[in-house]
Amino acid sequence: MHEFLIGAASVVMAIVALGLLRVLRGPGDADRMMAAQLLGSGGIAALLLVAAGTDRPAVTDVALVLALLAAFASAAFVRHAPGPRPEDIKNT
Amino acid sequence: MTFGRDILTILAVTAGVFFFFAGTVGLLRFPDPLCRLHALTKADNLGLGLIVLGLLPWADGVWGGVKLVGIWLLAQLSGAIVTQMIARAVRHGGEAP
Amino acid sequence: MLFGLVGAALVGLGLFGVVVHPHPLRKILAFNLLGGGVFLLFGVIARRGAAAGLEGDPVPQALVITGIVVAFSATALAVALVRRLFQVMDGADR
């Protein structure tokens, strides 16, 4: 069973890695952030699988922190997004 | 008992992995950002949810189970809000076709 | 050992980036890559030092944590400096 869980973690990582192509290709920065978000979920999933697969419950805490902060980088992105700033919206 | 537990885990985790796969394909293949965003949300919610479901029987007591569900809820919550924010940014930013 | 090789490669990539990239922010990113490689090498050393019922030598692990904090401080300071420099160069003292 442990082998299966670790194997599943590998597959998840490999799959979301494909999404990284979006980070490279873009075209918009929003796409890049989406890909990063997907990788975040995949990473959390992989960590949970590893935690169960290696009997190290403490690893779950790493996933917990990642889940908590996954939104954070995206929030920073939206806050500093080049497009809509309050003043721009008012002008249009 | 053990056997049933293993079957549940294998099924749920496999299904979860499949949803991650679907989400990635969507992200890569769909033509416009909003569709891609949609695909991403699916993967986030269902993929992670199913994997958490599959791992619940292995959790470290009740507290461990609560933590697992909590992680899923957190990912749900931030995923949903972030998706909304990105969607707005995309619309306002004029990057959508 | 695999991750040790990755660490070595990160150091090389980071070093290259620090020297070659003209934009200071890119230099800072490259510097962090270099730092990440150094920490990874240390992590591999820690892993190899598994003993006494531990899966890794805790001393290098603790030193890596300290190193990460210091590297973060450096990054924050350097980024603030770069932002200020471009602000002043723009002439707009906003």
Next chain:
Amino acid sequence: MSAATPGGFLLVLAIMLPMAGVLLALLLGGRHAERVVMALLPVSGLIAVAIAVVVWRTGAPVAYVMGGWAPPLGVVFRADGLSAAMLLTTAVVVCAIALFARPVFAAMEGVAEARAPLVFWVLLIAVWGALNAIWLGGDLFTLYVALELLTFGAMPLVCLDGQAETLRAALRYLLFALLGSALYLLGVVLLYGAYGTLDIGLLAGRVRDEPALWIAAALMTAGLIAKTALFPLHLWLPPAHAGAPAAASALLSGLVVKGSFFLIVRLWFNVMPALANPWAAQMLGVLGAAAIIFGSVLALRQARLKLLVAYSTVAQIGYLFLLFPLASNAIGPALSWNGIAWTGGVIQAMSHAVAKAAMFMAAGLIGEALGHDRIAGFGGLGRVLPMTVLAFGISGMSLMGLPPSGGFMAKAMLLAAAVGEGQWWWAVVILLGGVLAAGYVFRVLMPALAGGELALPLCATVSRRREAVVLALALCALLLGLVPVRPSEWLSQIGRVGAAQVSAP
């Protein structure tokens, strides 16, 4: 292993009092920052003296084991003769800088807290604490953290005026410094991986002649060279040191660059004393020689005084690196040529710290008085600022190596060692460097002493007291040359004994 020795607690205080001062100054803020520094000066100065006295009296290194955790698990702080010498030098220079800077960074009436004064005072003690930690550190990783502390304390001082030019200089400095410490850390990691300890004393007993050691040493040396601004990695230094306020320049040029140099010395003479590779030592010497020539020539060509002084630092750093070819492969008797070269190198570090700090502060006073620092406009300066010009001249003597200055002692010893060891090519460089230094010092003194017909227009008066501080510091550089040889023997002996004792199993 070495347990704490009597007086060891002084080492803790030498580092922790400045740290406490930083916290207190930041907490109280405003005008209290200056008061905290002024209260700390005599106390920390006395501690430095006390440490030196203990080292001298006992003739052995003073050590303190942090928290009672002996290495390799814990961290030891150690003061040998070299540490004591640098502690004393630091105390003298920092005190002079503080007294000099007082009117410049005084609290303003009606302002609760101003930016530049708070930053300056806090960072002054922070740099002091970081330097003390470097002089005393016995663990390579602790030294890494101390080195970063030093960088972060020094960098904001460069761009205290917030102009684009100094910001750019500060950024360049920071990038060089960060790259340097990353390479240093890489070497530290490799050493731990090979020998399982980072304690300098333990490492000395464990190092073997093997690739891991050589790669680590090469990386650490390269990184530290970048931080020390040895030619050809000196490009960041002149704009950074010339752009800072005079008090900060004195700190940066006199002391901060010595921090990373000191670690190179620790690495080569304490960690791997028996394994010093003659080729590597010659290589460092060549870079040092190139720095002497290039730095001096560039100093000669500067139109602005502060840049001239900054380039002179590039040159004087070069002398320090002659230590490596001249003093290496030596655990011999203290009065062998190697021992003499070692003493000369240490005295060069001390006298340059003192003389360069004095020179930068003199340059600062001149700049304040004239409103510019273009050398061409210095005619008649000697009449309006006699004390300052005298101070500049005296510190210049030390840089040139004229008797009876500390610089003369240092250069004479290096010269004697070069001749005595048959490495005459370094002697040529030392002599040439002296001539060039005379050139750039007299380039400033000639117009200053030649009486301009008209009274020089001053845009500000500078207080006698500040002039006196600078002159006193310059005289310290002179006095260093009059100190009898015995303490120099002490310097070399205890540095050696420390290494030898510790490496014994």
Next chain:
Amino acid sequence: MSAGWVLNSVLAVLVLGVAGAIIAVRTLFAAVVGFVVLGLLLAIVWVRLAAVDVALTEAAIGSGVTGAVLIAAASRLRATEKVSVAEQPGPALRVGAGILSALVAAGLAALVVFAADPAPSLAPAAVAHLVELGVGNPVTAVLLAYRGIDTLLEKMVLLLALLGVWSLAPDMVWGGAPEVSAGAVDGGALALLGRVLPPVGIVVGVYVLWVGATDPGGAFQGGAVIASMWILALMAGLLPAPAIRARWVRRALVAGPAVFLAVGMAGFAWPGGFLSYPAGYAKPLIVAIEAALTFSVVIVLGLLAAGPPHHGPGR
């Protein structure tokens, strides 16, 4: 070929790919996103290296405050990219740098491959004293006891970095507050996130701090998590950014290192001396120091991300 080996290989390829992309990619923003992704990957790598404490640190700081700082800078500096493209170094330098970097990497790789066996380790020594300290997590024991001096100096480094950031402010705004929020940017989604997430985050942060004594976790990790929550609330405009001369800010900044230093000095009264703990009281003291440090870390990290003061204290 075990599943673990496959996972490690996938991770290795990913890390290398992302790192290469960070260096090679053309736009600044893409490089920054790549860097945030790299932080996440490295956190997983640390788990694979059995260094869960480090993984937590990397996760807490890498995808939190570092991401915020870099993304903010990248979007502000977008316009400066073109300027610097003109300063592209010549091919000679590129080749030279490439050769140098490759040499260094090859040297390190060789050392990794031919590393001494068995590797030296301080693990037995570190474990031997855990009982007398009463701390279950050996990494915490190293950070707070065996090498407490490093941690103390590291906290000073953080403080100096913050002072350095502040020193970049123009003179007339000294003492004022940094600008973090630009008002409601996107119709409240950010505000909603800012309301919902921090309560959860603070609980998680305190939890991470608390388990640090026995399991992976600790002051810096917990502090970094809570700091991210604070920054989130600041970005959402839910909390005002504090003025840097505010009394409580100064007190909070100094509190952690001051407590650490005070306990360390009290050590002179015990046999172990500076930075030692009296027998039997080690654990409560360590927990107390960590709690104080966490508090200061939150404020330092939050203010580091917030940047220099932006408007004068008068406002």
